[in-house]
Each structure stands twice: as structure tokens, then as C-alpha cells.
Amino acid sequence: MDDAAAPEARAAADRLIRFRPRSEQELRARLRQKGFDPAAIDTVVQSLARQDLLDDRKFARYVATSRLMARPMGLRALREELRRKGVAAETAAQAVTAASADYDEFEAARALALRRLAQLRGVPPAAVQRRLAGLLQRRGFPGDVVFRVVKEIVRNDSLTPPSPPGGEGTGEGVDRR
Numbered sequence: 591m592d593d594a595a596a597p598e599a600r601a602a603a604d605r606l607i608r609f610r611p612r613s614e615q616e617l618r619a620r621l622r623q624k625g626f627d628p629a630a631i632d633t634v635v636q637s638l639a640r641q642d643l644l645d646d647r648k649f650a651r652y653v654a655t656s657r658l659m660a661r662p663m664g665l666r667a668l669r670e671e672l673r674r675k676g677v678a679a680e681t682a683a684q685a686v687t688a689a690s691a692d693y694d695e696f697e698a699a700r701a702l703a704l705r706r707l708a709q710l711r712g713v714p715p716a717a718v719q720r721r722l723a724g725l726l727q728r729r730g731f732p733g734d735v736v737f738r739v740v741k742e743i744v745r746n747d748s749l750t751p752p753s754p755p756g757g758e759g760t761g762e763g764v765d766r767r
Contacts, residue, residue, distance in 0.1 A: 595630040602626070603634045611649045614639070615676020650677045650685035658689055662698040665690055667730020699731045699739045707743065719744065 599621055606612055606620055614635060621631045638644035650672050657668055665686050672682035703722045710718045719740055726736040 595626055596633050599624075599626040599630040599634045600637065603638060607638070607643060611652050612644070613646050613649050613676040614644055617644060619676075646677050647681055647685070649675075650681050651688060654685040654689035658693050658698075662702045662729065664695060664699075664730030664732060664735070665693070666732065670730070695731060695735050696738060699726050699729075699735050700742065702726065702729065703739050703743060715744070 602621060602624055603617060606617060612620070617638075618631055618635060621634065622628075626634075635644060653672060653675070654668055657663060657671070668689075669679075669682045669686050672685065673679060677685070703726060706722060706725055707718065710721060713721070722743065723736050723740050726739060727733075731739075
């Protein structure tokens with residue numbers, strides 16, 4: 591290992607983890623992108639882990655908690671996101687379980703769908719149903735939750751467009767020449 595590379599790699603790693611927590615895999619990938627040699631990266635990662643500045647368990651808990659609060663999503667999607675960030679499957683599952691103790695997937699999906707519904711006024715009901723279902727599926731909510739949420743919104747007649755002013759079908763404003 592080049593002795594000069596380790597302090598530079600450490601400084602780069604410090605900047606990266608100061609910005610936001612990182613998984614070990616993310617940090618290694620970023621340091622490789624910056625051109626540091628594998629030996630310097632190993633030294634820095636081991637040093638950060640010894641100092642408790644790089645811990646995939648803490649990282650997974652942080653990500654799981656912040657994602658569920660800021661951006662409603664299905665728990666399966668959250669586990670998959672953590673896996674893509676390099677967190678071990680068991681660690682990801684434990685973090686999601688801990689972060690979701692008070693998380694109700696149905697209520698989160700319902701709240702998200704109702705917020706989006708407000709933006710879909712005037713869109714035909716069938717299109718609204720498709721769009722809401724698509725949104726919830728892309729966010730990783732389970733199929734049964736998606737179905738129940740969309741069904742509830744339809745059942746509550748939330749998709750019926752409001753009547754236009756002047757009353758529909760009264761003939762007002764219609765030119766019948």
C-alpha cells in the first residue's frame with residue numbers, strides 16, 4: 591500500500607460519511623471510483639469500523655427509519671433497497687422489522703393514495719384506479735394492500751367527479767339551434 595494514499599483515502603471517506611451514513615459496500619465503491627487502491631480502501635474501512643464510524647447495522651436502521659417517515663413504501667421494497675446498498679439480507683430484515691414496529695403498511699399506502707388522489711381530480715375513474723395502483727406497486731406495497739386501498743377509495747366514492755356548476759343535464763347554457 592502506498593503510505594500517501596491512506597490519509598487521502600481517509601479524508602475522502604470522512605467527507606463521504608459526513609454527508610450521510612454509508613454502508614461498507616457503498617463506501618468501498620465510492621473510494622474505488624475516486625481511484626484509491628484496494629489496500630488503502632481496506633485500511634480505511636477497517637479503521638472506520640474500529641472507530642464505530644462505519645457500521646452496516648446502524649446504517650440499515652438509519653435508512654429504514656428515515657425512509658418510512660419521509661417516503662411511504664412497502665416493507666419488501668425497503669428491504670430490497672437496503673440490499674442494493676450492500677447490507678446483508680439478515681441485517682436488512684432486522685432493521686426493517688425494528689423500524690416498522692409502529693408502521694401500518696395499509697395506512698401508509700392509503701395516505702399516499704389519498705394525497706395523490708387530490709392531484710387526479712377530473713381524471714376518469716378507471717384511469718385514477720390504474721394510476722393509484724401503479725403508484726402503490728412502484729413504492730413496493732404488497733398486492734393485497736394495493737387492492738384493498740384502491741377498493742376502499744372506490745367504495746368511498748372518492749372518484750366521483752364533482753358536478754359542474756349550473757347542474758348537469760338541466761339544459762342551462764346549451765345552444766339548441
